[in-house]
Amino acid sequence: MPLDITLRQLRAFIAVLDSGSFSEAAQTMHLSQAALSGLIKELEGRLGVRLLDRNTRSVGVSVVGSAFEPMARRVLAATEDAVQSVTNLKDLRRGLIRVAAPEPLSCTLLPELIAGYVERYPGVDVRFDDVPIEQVLSNLHSGSSDLGFGPAGVLADDAVEAHMIRVDPLWAALRRDDPLAASDSVSWQDLRERALINYMPNLALNVLSHVPQRHHPGNVVPVHRVNTALALLKFRPGYVICPSMSRSLVEGFGLAFLPLRQPAVTWRIAIFARQRDALSPAVESFLDYALDMAATWDGSRPTPKTKQHHNK
Structure with a gap:
């Protein structure tokens, strides 16, 4: 399909097929009938074929238009699915967080922390990996973990930030x-x-x-x-x-x-994470949740200012 075909043109074509009328399709898309007709003409011009058969009384789909219709519907449906998927990720209705931590954190702090987060955001999948401390940073660098927990004495670098929590x-x-x-x-x-x-x-x-x-x-x-x-x-x-x-x-x-x-x-405990602009919405929300919880563990630590997420 030519790259300069737009979703608006495809929606106009499908709207005419669904309504059987240019005027009704224009109302559905909140356009003038002339603007809708322009979109159809642009689409037909890009494809080099006639998609609709028009006369003064009715409009119908051409043979080529009939073959093109299911493909156009699939493109529009796939686009809607992609947008919905991104919206779900942004609104924390979906997402994946991979956390790594060594003992004793893995059998004391992490289970309760993860359980509290999942209760707040049940659509997010939090996967936990119990690893030796030396593997926490290597997992972050390799991309096999999104967040790591461990002693703050473990050196971070330019790619990984250490957030001291306890x-x-x-x-x-x-x-x-x-x-x-x-x-x-x-x-x-x-x-x-x-x-x-x-x-x-x-x-x-x-x-x-x-x-x-x-x-x-x-x-x-x-x-x-x-x-x-x-x-x-x-x-x-x-x-x-x-x-x-x-x-x-x-x-x-x-x-x-x-x-x-x-x-x-x-024993100084830290969360290790990549730079914030490299984090997904779910990972960033888990980091913020952990920092907020940390303020209740250590009263001397001020409550951090965090980006608010709302589960819709």
């Missing part, structure tokens, strides 16, 4: 038969002789660099997942460090969970 103190999980479990809190010095069952990558940089050397754990048992660390702690002496938000997870393993002090060390 500062969470680290606590210590202990067996309930550990003598320290009866305390209100524990110190790094208290734990010095116990084995640290560690799932955190970059423990030395992100955690122990804030703790005096003399209080560093004498024995570190490495594992890959927080659930593995907590399950292992049930059957051997030691302790596991988790952000305080992990309390329900830790207690679900039947363990004690105490504030870790002297010194208190925090």
Whole structure:
């Protein structure tokens, strides 16, 4: 089909066929009859064929026009579908969001956050990928994830922005038969002789660099997942460090969970996202939703100004 054929010309042709009259078709399209006739003539001129047979009393479709009609209707229907699809995406009646996060965020913060968003926008499909922290940024760069969550210490770059959403103190999980479990809190010095069952990558940089050397754990048992660390702690002496938000997870393993002090060390959590002008409406709305929710987690953080979306 020539590229200079317009949708307005096709609509005029279909309007004449549906009404059987130039005058009624002109009224339907809110045009003068002369303007409608001009659109039909332009269309026939572009195609180089007569689509309509006209006389003083009636108008009918030509043989070529009859063959052209279903194609014209398909073009108009496809255009309407495309416009409706974009409208649905814009109004958050449809959309896809792919989120990546490591433990313990994947089994503490993210399920509730995603559930709250989906309740507000049930037409949007939120897909969650539980990945190691080092894979969060690589997923964003490859396009396999739209948003990532993780420790704010992970470096972003020019293509990825880090939005800090929470500062969470680290606590210590202990067996309930550990003598320290009866305390209100524990110190790094208290734990010095116990084995640290560690799932955190970059423990030395992100955690122990804030703790005096003399209080560093004498024995570190490495594992890959927080659930593995907590399950292992049930059957051997030691302790596991988790952000305080992990309390329900830790207690679900039947363990004690105490504030870790002297010194208190925090875990800074961020959302990683591409620049806003590269985000779809659904992804941008999820980012705004998460930032709004973050204001309720940390009262010291001002409520962000966000673009308002309305579910129509």
